[in-house]
Structure formats: structure tokens, C-alpha cells
Amino acid sequence: MTTAEADVRAVLDRLTQAWNDGDATAYGRLFTEDADYVTFFGLNFPGREAIEESHRALFEGPLKGSKLTGRLGAEAKVRFVRPDVAVVVVGGGSSLTGADTTDEGRESTVSFVLVHEGGEWLITAFQNTRVSDPRS
Numbered sequence: 001m002t003t004a005e006a007d008v009r010a011v012l013d014r015l016t017q018a019w020n021d022g023d024a025t026a027y028g029r030l031f032t033e034d035a036d037y038v039t040f041f042g043l044n045f046p047g048r049e050a051i052e053e054s055h056r057a058l059f060e061g062p063l064k065g066s067k068l069t070g071r072l073g074a075e076a077k078v079r080f081v082r083p084d085v086a087v088v089v090v091g092g093g094s095s096l097t098g099a100d101t102t103d104e105g106r107e108s109t110v111s112f113v114l115v116h117e118g119g120e121w122l123i124t125a126f127q128n129t130r131v132s133d134p135r136s
Contacts, residue, residue, distance in 0.1 A: 004121075005078050008086045008114055011121050012076055016068045022059040028052025032115065032124040040108060040128045069093045069102045084116040091131075107131040 001009075011030055018026035028051050031037070037045040037054075045054045069092070076090035089111045093102030113125035 004080065004083070004086070004116070007121050008078050008088065009076060011114060011123065012088065012090070012112070015123070019055075019059075019066075019068045022064065024052050024056035024059050027055050030123055031126075032117070032122045035122075035124050035126070038125075038127045040130045063094075063096070065096075065098045067095045067098045067100070069095055069100060086112075086114045086121070088112040088114065105130075 015027065015030050018024075018030065028048050031048045031051050033048050034046070035048055035051060037051045039045070045051050070090075076088045079087045081087055089109065091107065092110050093107040095101060095103050095106070097103070108128050108130055110129070111125075111127045112123050114121045115124045
């Protein structure tokens with residue numbers, strides 16, 4: 001594993017930790033100022049400030065005590081489209097009760113675009129899609 005890949009994976013680990021700690025400020029810091037954050041509902045929160053504030057409301061409200069399950073950084077597929085741009089796809093999920101296992105119906109596939117700027121890797125695009133079987 002290259003240093004760049006390890007650094008990208010570390011960002012995902014910090015993202016998970018910030019969520020699990022309910023720390024909207026730490027969560028928001030992992031995004032570029034002009035990032036786009038698309039939820040599984042299809043809502044877009046444009047910009048670091050909107051991402052942080054929306055997560056503050058979630059962490060203090062309906063997602064208080066929730067936990068991201070799985071190991072995003074360890075299990076992610078990381079592909080560099082340029083030395084300073086990484087595309088990441090990973091499965092994930094969450095537990096509303098803070099359990100270590102994913103609640104039924106809360107499994108997702110998440111994609112990220114990270115850029116290396118100012119000496120660090122930051123998320124500039126995020127897309128969360130709930131896993132479902134269209135045949136059912």
C-alpha cells in the first residue's frame with residue numbers, strides 16, 4: 001500500500017470516528033470548503049459549513065448515539081485517477097442504537113472523491129446510496 005493510499009484510508013477512519021463520537025466539527029473538517037454531500041435521500045448539502053451544520057443537527061437529534069458499522073478505511077476500494085485525486089467506493093452501514101452491527105435496512109454503498117490540497121487529503125464529493133434489491 002502506498003503512503004497516499006494509507007492517507008486516504010486514514011481520512012475514512014477519521015470520518016467514522018467523528019461520526020461515532022457525534023463530533024460535527026471534526027466530521028466537517030474532513031471536507032473541502034466547496035464539497036458536495038449527497039445523502040441517501042438525494043439531498044445535497046453543498047459546502048463544508050452545510051455538511052457540518054447538518055450533521056450537528058443529526059448528532060444532537062435523530063442520530064444521537066448512532067454508530068457507523070464496518071471498517072470504511074480498511075475495506076474501501078481506492079483508485080487514484082490522478083496522483084492528487086482518489087475515488088473510493090465502500091460498503092457501510094449504521095446502527096441507530098450504537099451497536100457494532102448494521103441495523104436492518106441501513107446498509108449503504110458510499111462513494112467518495114478525495115483531493116490532496118494544502119498538504120492533506122480532503123473529501124470533495126460524497127454519495128450515500130441505500131442497498132436495496134429492485135426486484136423485491
